[in-house]
Amino acid sequence: MFFRKALLSDLEEMQKLFAETIQSVCKSDYNSEQIKVWVSGAKNKERWLDVINTQFIELAIIDNKIVGFGTLKNENYIDLLFIHKDFQRQAIADKIINKLEFEAKKNHSKFITSDVSITAKPFFEKKGYIVKAEQKNILKGVEIINYKMKKVLF
Template identity: 70%
Template sequence: MNFKKATISDLAEMKELFVQTIRSVCKNDYNPAQIEAWTSGAKITQRWSDVVEKQFVLLAIIQDKIAGFGTLKDNNYIDFFFIHKDFQRQGIANKIFTELELEAKKHNSKIITSDVSITAKPFFEKKGFVVKIEQKNRIKGVEIINYKMEKEIKY
């Protein structure tokens, strides 16, 4: 596995990974309407372009494919964190998270935060995050629960 920073040319593969991961990995925690509303975010081209242009975006590459990616916004907020459905439970999330936390430390961030899905919550708890609040978001009229979580960065 290698890491690389994302470029605009990676966007199509990133969006596909985002949609396919949610559809397969999150299906036990969210119903079809919620998954459809959530994945509709892949169609917001400007949002994705902004992510690549303005955030620290780290891709995990295995055999020339994106196996997962994580993004750090404003040096302390994990905006996107997805592992390809075919590469789950192989330690990729741990490695991406370690790199994102190191990036936050480079900028002397005191805490790292994220809005975390029901599916990803156990992973983030294992990494030392605590739930600050349960959130009920509405996307296209559909309620989707996630959690505002944060972790104090230790130096």
């Protein structure tokens, strides 16, 4: 496994990984309607182009395949952190989040935040993030719960 920055040519593979991970990994925490609405975000091309053009993105690659990615927005907000459904529990997320936190520290950020799914919450807690608020988001008329989490960087 190696890591590299994302390119525009990676966008389609990232969107596919995003959708497939949600559909597979998050199905025990969210119902089918919630997953359908959440996954529809993969089709928002403007949002994904903005991610590629404005965020720090770390890709994890195995055999020329993206197996995970994380993004840092505004130097201290983890916007996206997704690991391929077939590569869960292999410390990929741990390595990516460490790289995102290092980048935030490099930018002199005192803390890092993220809006975290029910599924990802235990992982973030193990990494030292604290729940600041439970959030009830309404997307296309469907309520999706996530958590505002924060970690102080030393």
